[in-house]
Amino acid sequence: MSDTAAQPLDHAAALEELALRDDYALNPEYVELVVDAADRGDGLRLRELLGALHPADVADLMGFLSSEHRAEVAPWIPLDELAEILPELDDRIREEVLDLLPPGALAEALQELDSDDAAAVVEDLEEHQRREVLAAMPEGDRAAIEKSLAYEEDTAGRLMQREVMAAPQFWSVGQTIDHVRSHDEDLPELFFDIYVVDPAYKPVGAVPVSRLLRTKRDVKLSEIMEPVTEIAVDADQEEVAYVFEKYHLISAPVIDAGGRLVGQLTVDDVVNIIQEENREDILALAGVTDAGRDAKVLGISRSRIPWLAVNLATAMLGAWVISLFEGTIQKVVALAVLMPIVSAIGGNAGTQSLTVTVRALATRELTAANSIRTFGREIAVGLLNGLALAPLMGVVAAVWSGDYRIGLVICAAMVLNLLIAASVGVLTPLTLSRLKFDPAVSSAVFVTATTDFFGFLIFLGLATIVLL
């Protein structure tokens, strides 16, 4: 391949060996090799290095590079692999790479993709670029992409591929196989189920491809088909993920309002959705808006400041509660020392209840059928935890301050605040979900604000009554 074949790193096999670590992640040393080649402007070496990678790893690699290096590397991605790499890239990076490509090359690459992946790429193009690319594509492909984009974002319609393998139920296994062999180009790149449709093109069953393979040629599809779970074209992606997971689906037919087959969803798209939804939940609980891996400092800062500002406002509310008791604190400074303990433990317990509840809502383990039982259980857990930990803290506080009444006050305040934490931890996401909001977003800030507020109020209030 290369004229310096004596160095093992120049062999394609050795490069492939080096590319991935044992845990299948891209090897940092390999990234270094790419960076070096990019710095030297060594295009041949770049082509060699990129050629040894799976498209998904090329996409990963792009994520690890700086903008400047990406601009150096992008032109050396082989055009036939570009189609597979584009859908894998993070949105921001994809936009960057798309800007570097001539519309003609892009139009060609997109024709290699199934309609859902092609639409996802086109979606990211700027208006003028999109027009040029679509104009350079054949009529059929263009129409498929335009139809895809007509569906709302994050719905089954947008995510599905329009290519499906459908057959009438009176067909035999042999007829079906012959049809597949002769209509190769109209079929999806990969398919896992053959959808059996009635004359109105409504799905009535599905035959897994492996079952078709193992059945004798003269058997009718209607004899071997199984019931299908259909997905409405306007179903939200979260619903799609839930159905796939629950029924262990590999693919599912998508139907329009009239019940007619219009496309299919496959499990690999759904894995992406599941990860995306999980990411959203975990970030929302921490009060972070997703700024993307490659976001610049200013963008990240802007994505986090809103929640910090809300937190600042709620912290001021807590401070206001404390200020009501300035006189008490002046007389017993020990209270200032102890009060953050009451609020901290409340915030912690509230976050525990909150997270468990958000998770149970996401997996639909928590519904109207068991919400009251769940609430009761969390309250009981809060009480139990309070009774276990608060006396301990009471003793420590009494000994340290030399005043048993301070011990009693902090003990009572902790138990009460843990009960508040449990209530607000369950009720906040339940209420948001009932009102059709995402139960994860803004829950955490509200829960800790509440436990801070009541933590200070109860502790300092009780102290004022008992000590003064």
Place this chain on the structure above:
Amino acid sequence: MSDTAAQPLDHAAALEELALRDDYALNPEYVELVVDAADRGDGLRLRELLGALHPADVADLMGFLSSEHRAEVAPWIPLDELAEILPELDDRIREEVLDLLPPGALAEALQELDSDDAAAVVEDLEEHQRREVLAAMPEGDRAAIEKSLAYEEDTAGRLMQREVMAAPQFWSVGQTIDHVRSHDEDLPELFFDIYVVDPAYKPVGAVPVSRLLRTKRDVKLSEIMEPVTEIAVDADQEEVAYVFEKYHLISAPVIDAGGRLVGQLTVDDVVNIIQEENREDILALAGVTDAGRDAKVLGISRSRIPWLAVNLATAMLGAWVISLFEGTIQKVVALAVLMPIVSAIGGNAGTQSLTVTVRALATRELTAANSIRTFGREIAVGLLNGLALAPLMGVVAAVWSGDYRIGLVICAAMVLNLLIAASVGVLTPLTLSRLKFDPAVSSAVFVTATTDFFGFLIFLGLATIVLL
């Protein structure tokens, strides 16, 4: 079906209609119907109600019932559906149901399952029950289950199914299809790829079943096979999930230390792993050990107390810092009012950095190749956010207290604490991950403990210097 057919609810179709809500979750009203029938001990009605549900929904239903109702309902699950329901149940519920079944019936149900699902069920049996069930199974099925259980938990070996469809590369498409038709009973229930193996039974490629179908009978497998991603039998389930997700795999061959094909993993198992790993991460970040949906109050309490206790200890550490400045607070009570603001904003910002870092580690977007850049970026974001919010707080504090020096002190303390928050938010999970610990576990407690500690120390320390 029933002699009260006049009531629409007795029709199977009407029952199916009622079973699920629009979002595909089990309808609470349906759960009520089951509870009513169980209370009346109406077995025929229970059989009818269960019969209208998909096995996955029966499993869901069991999760919504109390122990007593479960014991009433379990005997009415049709034996042929039991096999499919058992792997779907939560661990605790499965153990309960297994206890209710005679070993003979269980052995029969298990033979319906692929080896991975059967092993997962057997794993949950108590020692004596396991012996009886295995003894009641045919030799071949028993051996497969025992081999499965010999692999470590959460590895590819334990998760894989031993049944695969393998073929030598010199076979033609026609030969392969004929083989599948004649060896039906040795093959997995469903398969998506045919693994092409060399004479030593090492995988050299794979042919998706749909490609086999669309190719002419006389073409050789070696001409249409594509490269495969092999998974080592001892690979951890997290690695398995990562590989499937990255390369959009539907199935993958599992190989032993000698490189020989020993089984396969399919994407539906992987979806479960992904959800499990995500669940672990999200709960770990909130300091919750997973106690399972059906855990009793005492069990849940026990699972949460350890982290609350750690939190209590770290809160006491924060209190100790405050106690060092009792003299200062006595003189300027306003400091007691303001100090929780400094610690709260630090804890919040630290949790943001932490969550983003944990997530990036989980998706391997963060590796040694970009850890320094990520760290620098978080510090810059912390500084920027500090510069945006701290002056605001400074003005509010100065106006409220009537002392501009207090405004300056809180402004400086907030900026410094946000820098500490960013550092500890990134470094904690990075360090844990470098030491091969789960980066999510215990990170949050450590981060907020640090921001509390330094928040109080910096604010009160600066105040002592500036004000006294």
